[in-house]
Amino acid sequence: MGKPVKLGACEAIFNMKTNTVLFVVTVRLLFLSNWTYGDVHLSAKIAENADIGQQVVHVLPTSPGAKEEVPCDITDGNIHGRFSVTHVCVVVVARPLDFSIYRRYNLTVNVPGTTETRFVDIQVEDVDGYPPIYNDTCEIASYANFHKVKKDEFLCPSAKEGTWHSRRPNQDRKHPVRTQRYLHLSCYYRRQNGSSRALRATGNCPPGKRGELCEEDCNCLNGASCDRWAGCVCPPGWTGKLCETKCPDGTYGRSCKGECECQNGAFCDPTDGQCNCTEGWYGIHCTRPCLSGRYGWRCRQACDCKNNATCHHVDGSCTCTPPWTGRQCDVIQTEPSLLPLQISIPLSLTLLGVLAALVALYKWRAVTRMKQHEDQEETQVLLELKSMEENLAQSLQPGWLKRWERKAKDLTLGDLIGQGAFSFIREGRLRTANADVTVVAVKSARSKDRLCYRAFYREAAMLVALDENCEEHNPDGHPNIIKLFGVITRSRPRCILLEYAAKGDLLQLLKQQTKNNVACLVGSFLRYAVHISRALKELRRLRIAHGDVAARNVLISGDDVTKLSDFGLAHDVYTTTTYISSGKNDAEELLPLKWMALESLETRQFTCESNTWSFGVLIWEIAAFGEEPGYQNEIRLSCPRLVGILRQGYRLQKPPGCPDRLYDVMKSCWQEDPSARPEPVELEQKLTDCREEIDPLFVVEKESAV
Numbered sequence: 077m078g079k080p081v082k083l084g085a086c087e088a089i090f091n092m093k094t095n096t097v098l099f100v101v102t103v104r105l106l107f108l109s110n111w112t113y114g115d116v117h118l119s120a121k122i123a124e125n126a127d128i129g130q131q132v133v134h135v136l137p138t139s140p141g142a143k144e145e146v147p148c149d150i151t152d153g154n155i156h157g158r159f160s161v162t163h164v165c166v167v168v169v170a171r172p173l174d175f176s177i178y179r180r181y182n183l184t185v186n187v188p189g190t191t192e193t194r195f196v197d198i199q200v201e202d203v204d205g206y207p208p209i210y211n212d213t214c215e216i217a218s219y220a221n222f223h224k225v226k227k228d229e230f231l232c233p234s235a236k237e238g239t240w241h242s243r244r245p246n247q248d249r250k251h252p253v254r255t256q257r258y259l260h261l262s263c264y265y266r267r268q269n270g271s272s273r274a275l276r277a278t279g280n281c282p283p284g285k286r287g288e289l290c291e292e293d294c295n296c297l298n299g300a301s302c303d304r305w306a307g308c309v310c311p312p313g314w315t316g317k318l319c320e321t322k323c324p325d326g327t328y329g330r331s332c333k334g335e336c337e338c339q340n341g342a343f344c345d346p347t348d349g350q351c352n353c354t355e356g357w358y359g360i361h362c363t364r365p366c367l368s369g370r371y372g373w374r375c376r377q378a379c380d381c382k383n384n385a386t387c388h389h390v391d392g393s394c395t396c397t398p399p400w401t402g403r404q405c406d407v408i409q410t411e412p413s414l415l416p417l418q419i420s421i422p423l424s425l426t427l428l429g430v431l432a433a434l435v436a437l438y439k440w441r442a443v444t445r446m447k448q449h450e451d452q453e454e455t456q457v458l459l460e461l462k463s464m465e466e467n468l469a470q471s472l473q474p475g476w477l478k479r480w481e482r483k484a485k486d487l488t489l490g491d492l493i494g495q496g497a498f499s500f501i502r503e504g505r506l507r508t509a510n511a512d513v514t515v516v517a518v519k520s521a522r523s524k525d526r527l528c529y530r531a532f533y534r535e536a537a538m539l540v541a542l543d544e545n546c547e548e549h550n551p552d553g554h555p556n557i558i559k560l561f562g563v564i565t566r567s568r569p570r571c572i573l574l575e576y577a578a579k580g581d582l583l584q585l586l587k588q589q590t591k592n593n594v595a596c597l598v599g600s601f602l603r604y605a606v607h608i609s610r611a612l613k614e615l616r617r618l619r620i621a622h623g624d625v626a627a628r629n630v631l632i633s634g635d636d637v638t639k640l641s642d643f644g645l646a647h648d649v650y651t652t653t654t655y656i657s658s659g660k661n662d663a664e665e666l667l668p669l670k671w672m673a674l675e676s677l678e679t680r681q682f683t684c685e686s687n688t689w690s691f692g693v694l695i696w697e698i699a700a701f702g703e704e705p706g707y708q709n710e711i712r713l714s715c716p717r718l719v720g721i722l723r724q725g726y727r728l729q730k731p732p733g734c735p736d737r738l739y740d741v742m743k744s745c746w747q748e749d750p751s752a753r754p755e756p757v758e759l760e761q762k763l764t765d766c767r768e769e770i771d772p773l774f775v776v777e778k779e780s781a782v
């Protein structure tokens with residue numbers, strides 16, 4: 077095809093029609109020769125925009141109007157069936173032609189009743205501007221008109237009348253057309269009256285270019301990408317033709333569609349709506365004043381008000397109770413005549429001196445005690461924890477360890493009830509404030525190494541953040557997340573005190589099942605999946621990635637409520653210093669590879685969307701009754717091998733007896749594009765629907781569902 081000519085869409089339609097008429101006339105039989113017995117060679121030219129049914133060449137020398145039927149047959153050279161022969165042996169166009177794909181066809185035509193063979197040489201002629209870049213409603217075509225199947229594969233659009241055909245053989249509405257960057261993708265719309273229309277989408281332009289002929293510069297700013305047709309596609313937080321303008325105040329995200337919910341003068345990050353609280357406030361939306369005893373930016377400062385004075389959460393100023401006065405409320409207000417300056421000044425100085433000495437002594441003793449007790453590994457983890465606290469500052473208030481510290485003497489340790497990669501779990505009895513005794517699960521580090529300590533403190537921090545930020549209607553914490561009772565970090569063994577889940581973990585429960593009436597059984601287990609989808613919703617609200625959602629980490633309470641547990645790999649997804657394994661030796665072996673999302677395997681980064689992927693594997697575990705997930709009959713897979721398998725589109729296979737609808741839910745969680753995976757609320761709905769379909773007990777349980 078000649079150099080494309082840039083036309084207005086409707087102009088192009090007009091020109092095409094004119095061309096068609098022109099070329100109908102120019103279709104000509106150049107020469108007929110050797111009308112004798114034996115082989116006959118014919119040649120013809122046809123314009124690439126010829127209509128379907130348009131005559132190309134008479135194979136037999138018939139006089140016009142001849143009615144005698146000669147059912148000839150094209151036996152060779154008819155690539156992709158572009159031509160056919162009529163009942164009087166005339167070669168006609170059968171499918172759309174394209175100069176840029178095939179310029180010449182050498183047909184072999186058999187004439188019945190003779191031994192002669194006709195060889196027809198057809199030359200396709202280029203038509204300027206054809207196929208035109210427009211669709212049936214005169215709009216510029218883009219990939220939006222096509223149905224994307226997967227990367228670089230499209231289906232032709234459905235047509236109101238007639239059929240779309242792609243130019244490649246055997247590719248129609250049912251068969252995807254493959255394209256590549258910078259290449260064209262065309263579909264033909266064949267009308268019932270035989271005429272045809274073309275719809276062409278083109279690939280991307282080279283970087284920095286856009287427009288129909290990739291002739292325009294993009295000039296996009298602030299990291300925007302450039303779309304050939306749409307122009308600059310702004311990253312979240314930016315808008316404008318060239319993405320040169322920040323989102324207006326109070327909005328954030330892509331196209332500035334998000335509405336900021338930050339309160340109390342907090343700065344709202346225009347990219348993701350994250351709130352950066354002003355002094356004295358904390359919480360996801362900065363709605364909570366600093367807890368008592370703290371003030372300032374990120375509630376980092378400790379108040380120094382004395383004698384029951386109240387401390388202002390913003391600036392730390394003290395409001396004294398009588399008779400105290402002074403900046404720290406540590407001076408008794410007396411009649412000036414009763415305490416002459418000659419006495420009060422030296423007295424205060426002496427008191428201050430004594431106080432300073434006491435503080436220094438206290439600190440020195442504390443440091444000495446720390447040095448005695450903390451071994452090197454734990455110190456290292458505590459240092460790491462500082463940076464995690466920074467990242468979690470919105471939801472984890474300073475002093476959290478102190479706030480949740482419980483006394484070792486209040487705990488009585490019982491039997492070992494479980495062990496994981498990082499911890500030992502014992503039953504225990506905890507004496508609480510009002511002398512009640514509560515049964516708890518006591519989690520302690522399995523060994524004194526860095527990995528175990530890291531999981532220990534990370535889990536404690538996450539559970540504190542979850543508890544202290546729970547919604548008002550859940551004052552005791554989220555019902556589907558394991559509850560924290562406290563920590564013991566000042567004596568050994570270090571312990572996390574957790575709600576005791578009497579029925580143990582979901583994986584064991586699944587393995588114990590006898591598989592009668594599989595679909596029904598799966599249906600009843602889906603109630604646990606529904607509970608976990610609610611826990612995931614809570615994690616999404618607080619933007620916390622769990623990192624290890626799996627049946628082994630789902631616990632079941634005595635009253636049959638499922639609790640997500642084991643937050644040792646969890647982290648805050650706000651953070652830019654997201655936990656990345658420091659090296660293969662210490663982390664890779666311990667990462668839950670077969671539960672991890674494709675992007676987490678590649679980048680070691682966990683997000684709420686990667687939670688969803690792992691949740692899909694958890695549903696699979698339910699449907700497979702606790703079987704170990706495996707790909708292509710391989711249970712042990714290296715990380716690169718697994719990435720390769722997943723990138724090729726392989727996923728865990730449908731477990732025997734698993735209903736199709738449930739498998740569809742799993743597959744939706746394993747979509748390559750994280751943003752295409754369903755939200756936890758959608759999952760809750762889909763799983764509830766599945767349950768309703770397959771679990772006969774559902775209706776009964778529905779009302780008491782937690």
Ligand SMILES: Nc1ncnc2c1ncn2[C@@H]1O[C@H](COP(=O)(O)OP(=O)(O)OP(=O)(O)O)[C@@H](O)[C@H]1O
Nearest residue numbers: 494495496497498499501517574575576577581642
């Ligand atoms: N709160 C609890 N109540 C009852 N049993 C529990 C509780 N917490 C843990 N367990 C038992 O102990 C086992 C190990 O606990 P957990 O998974 O939290 O340890 P971990 O070392 O952090 O594990 P992992 O190997 O999954 O990282 C669980 O599978 C469960 O059987």
